Amino acid sequence: MDKSLKKEAVVIGAGPAGLTAALELVKSDKFEVKILEKDFVVGGISKTTEYNGCKFDIGPHHFITDSKKVEDWWFDLMKPEQENGNLFINLCRFTRIYYKKHFFNYPLQPLNVLKGLSFFECLYCVFSYIKICLFPIKKVKTFQDWVTNKFGYRLFFIFFKTYTEKVWGISCNKISADWAAQRIKGFSLSKAIFYAFFGRFFKKNTLRTLSDKFYYPLFGAGTLWNRVAFNIESSKLGKIFLNKNVVGITHNDFKITSVFSCNAKDSISGAKKLIEHRADYFFSTMPIKDLILSMDPLPKENIIKAAKKLRYRGLITVNFIINKKNICFDHWLYIHDKSVKMGRIGNMNNFSLKMVDNPNHTALSLEYFTFVDSSFWKKTDDALIRLGKREIEKIGIVKKKDVISGMILRLQKAYPIYDKNYKKDLKIIFDYLNKFSNLQLMGRNGLHKYNNMDIAMLSAFKAVDIVLQSEKDEKLNKETEKIVQMRV
Ligand SMILES: Cc1cc2nc3c(=O)[nH]c(=O)nc-3n(C[C@H](O)[C@H](O)[C@H](O)COP(=O)(O)OP(=O)(O)OC[C@H]3O[C@@H](n4cnc5c(N)ncnc54)[C@H](O)[C@@H]3O)c2cc1C
Numbered sequence: 001m002d003k004s005l006k007k008e009a010v011v012i013g014a015g016p017a018g019l020t021a022a023l024e025l026v027k028s029d030k031f032e033v034k035i036l037e038k039d040f041v042v043g044g045i046s047k048t049t050e051y052n053g054c055k056f057d058i059g060p061h062h063f064i065t066d067s068k069k070v071e072d073w074w075f076d077l078m079k080p081e082q083e084n085g086n087l088f089i090n091l092c093r094f095t096r097i098y099y100k101k102h103f104f105n106y107p108l109q110p111l112n113v114l115k116g117l118s119f120f121e122c123l124y125c126v127f128s129y130i131k132i133c134l135f136p137i138k139k140v141k142t143f144q145d146w147v148t149n150k151f152g153y154r155l156f157f158i159f160f161k162t163y164t165e166k167v168w169g170i171s172c173n174k175i176s177a178d179w180a181a182q183r184i185k186g187f188s189l190s191k192a193i194f195y196a197f198f199g200r201f202f203k204k205n206t207l208r209t210l211s212d213k214f215y216y217p218l219f220g221a222g223t224l225w226n227r228v229a230f231n232i233e234s235s236k237l238g239k240i241f242l243n244k245n246v247v248g249i250t251h252n253d254f255k256i257t258s259v260f261s262c263n264a265k266d267s268i269s270g271a272k273k274l275i276e277h278r279a280d281y282f283f284s285t286m287p288i289k290d291l292i293l294s295m296d297p298l299p300k301e302n303i304i305k306a307a308k309k310l311r312y313r314g315l316i317t318v319n320f321i322i323n324k325k326n327i328c329f330d331h332w333l334y335i336h337d338k339s340v341k342m343g344r345i346g347n348m349n350n351f352s353l354k355m356v357d358n359p360n361h362t363a364l365s366l367e368y369f370t371f372v373d374s375s376f377w378k379k380t381d382d383a384l385i386r387l388g389k390r391e392i393e394k395i396g397i398v399k400k401k402d403v404i405s406g407m408i409l410r411l412q413k414a415y416p417i418y419d420k421n422y423k424k425d426l427k428i429i430f431d432y433l434n435k436f437s438n439l440q441l442m443g444r445n446g447l448h449k450y451n452n453m454d455i456a457m458l459s460a461f462k463a464v465d466i467v468l469q470s471e472k473d474e475k476l477n478k479e480t481e482k483i484v485q486m487r488v
Contacts, residue, residue: 018037060332095331168369
């Protein structure tokens with residue numbers, strides 16, 4: 001198709017959702033696409049950062065999906081190149097929970113739980129499970145209600161409460177039950193016991209929560225997204241602009257007219273030099289709260305109020321290169337114990353040995369969940385590194401002296417928070433934004449939906465399908481109009 005006949009699209013954000021949408025648009029051969037990304041690299045939360053010869057995801061990202069389309073897309077991208085061999089490796093998950101100086105296998109295995117907890121603690125768990133089976137909570141509103149109904153209060157207390165509260169920073173009885181329903185789905189104590197004993201006979205139907213197989217790109221999660229970016233730019237129909245923070249969105253009659261970007265550094269210093277980007281269609285993965293507050297003119301007060309109420313949880317990862325190998329076999333260690341602040345440890349070596357500079361080293365990533373206005377967020381990198389060293393020594397997996405060096409990564413909006421009111425606020429915002437004929441919302445913060453990469457991608461596929469369909473309808477309408485006019 002002649003370039004001048006193509007429609008123009010602007011995609012905000014070069015994370016998984018933005019890149020997926022952009023690649024699908026250029027593949028359709030009907031669009032020229034401009035991607036505006038405020039970071040200096042692509043990949044969003046799913047990027048991989050290099051440090052002293054080692055590679056760190058922001059919390060190791062495993063690739064798992066129920067969608068054949070997404071899986072085919074990943075495999076097509078990661079096709080082995082002759083010289084490199086297999087680029088997309090298949091791994092078997094090994095994860096444990098650290099609680100009161102014991103490591104428990106996850107998914108929970110009854111015998112392993114019995115071994116780690118005292119006899120009386122086990123009795124307590126059994127009785128509290130029987131109690132909830134007899135008297136379940138009728139009106140399930142919160143995360144605490146949902147999990148207690150499935151496992152009993154005591155197991156909820158030991159294996160869900162502390163970690164969940166570390167992640168969210170709010171009490172489990174203030175987190176919406178939606179989150180548990182979305183993340184833990186059909187899981188329950190009876191199913192955990194059943195799968196522990198008979199799971200191997202039912203591999204095909206294993207619940208996603210319990211699934212132990214996943215894929216991982218040989219050189220880190222971000223390498224898959226770098227490939228998507230490369231394919232977009234190679235098509236000559238797509239161009240990615242890094243360090244472009246979208247700070248203004250003008251509109252008229254429920255149509256976006258332009259978006260305005262400035263260099264990311266300028267948006268902090270306040271000296272903004274704005275660049276205007278016009279297009280026929282706009283696809284946004286920027287946080288929905290920022291989108292509303294960047295609109296010009298601003299929407300009505302109740303919509304602004306709803307947007308301002310949306311909350312996010314930040315994340316700091318403390319990434320260590322350790323002068324030791326085989327520290328643990330786990331991909332992740334969930335730290336439920338309250339005696340340390342960290343929530344999770346990812347062992348990059350167990351995802352791929354290409355993540356380390358030297359097979360005798362280990363790349364560990366410690367996750368600290370926090371709010372950006374907290375004193376914890378303001379800690380210096382050095383202070384965080386000292387804290388990380390103390391905590392890994394405390395739980396007994398590494399000695400401080402074995403840490404070669406450390407690096408800090410910060411993410412302001414890692415988790416969209418599902419508090420008790422978020423649904424009401426989102427509805428107000430969506431009712432307004434859905435009226436825009438040339439705007440598509442996608443992705444994790446773009447939809448305020450706590451989802452994994454595959455679901456972010458599916459939202460991008462859907463957005464592109466809607467636009468391609470509306471283009472087809474418009475073409476059909478024009479042709480019909482022409483025929484009608486000719487007949488008249
Ligand atoms: C600790 C952690 C571990 C995870 N582990 C997994 C896992 O194992 N498997 C899995 O599938 N998923 C995992 N996820 C989820 C996964 O990271 C997300 O689902 C995915 O990155 C969402 O893609 P996205 O494109 O919607 O958003 P993002 O990745 O957030 O990308 C959005 C992009 O938009 C850019 N942007 C934002 N605002 C603007 C603006 N105003 N102007 C220009 N650009 C802007 C951002 O810089 C970013 O690059 C994990 C997430 C976290 C936090």
